[in-house]
Amino acid sequence: MFHIVEFLETQEVEVVPALWVADDTCQWPAHYKHDDLIKAIRNEEQPEHIWDAFSVQILYRAANYKTARLKLPQAETHTDLQTAEEEEEDVLPKKKRKRLSSA
Known part of the structure; x- marks a missing residue:
């Protein structure tokens, strides 16, 4: 899993592995x-104790790196990250009608 985060100190936005x-x-x-750095992010490298720690705000969560990268431009401009298609998925699916058999 990956997050798009905003680094609060610098206001930079980046894709990072959730485990970071x-x-x-x-x-x-x-x-x-x-x-x-790109290789470490893509491979979800385990953080080391010598890495720096920064305060962040999570802007978006994605199941994979590719999806997170596609959402990155929207996150950088702070537009709505949820597309209309995703919003429709949040609505309960309609029930299917049963066909009446003509006998």
């Missing part, structure tokens, strides 16, 4: 180079 976030704090490998 606990109690509104995100562990962040500040010493990683860009390519290593």
Whole structure:
């Protein structure tokens, strides 16, 4: 699972593995180079004790990295992250009508 988080101090928005976030704090490998950072995020690397900790706000939760990345532009502009399609899924499904047999 992945989160889109806003780092409260810098107001930057990023996709991070859910296991990096606990109690509104995100562990962040500040010493990683860009390519290593992307690899660590995609592979949901286990946080190390030397990583920096930052206060964050979770903006969106996604089941996978690809979905989170697709939602990132909306999160950066703080628009509604829930699409109309997702809103429809929240509504209970309609019951199917039974066909009347003509006998």
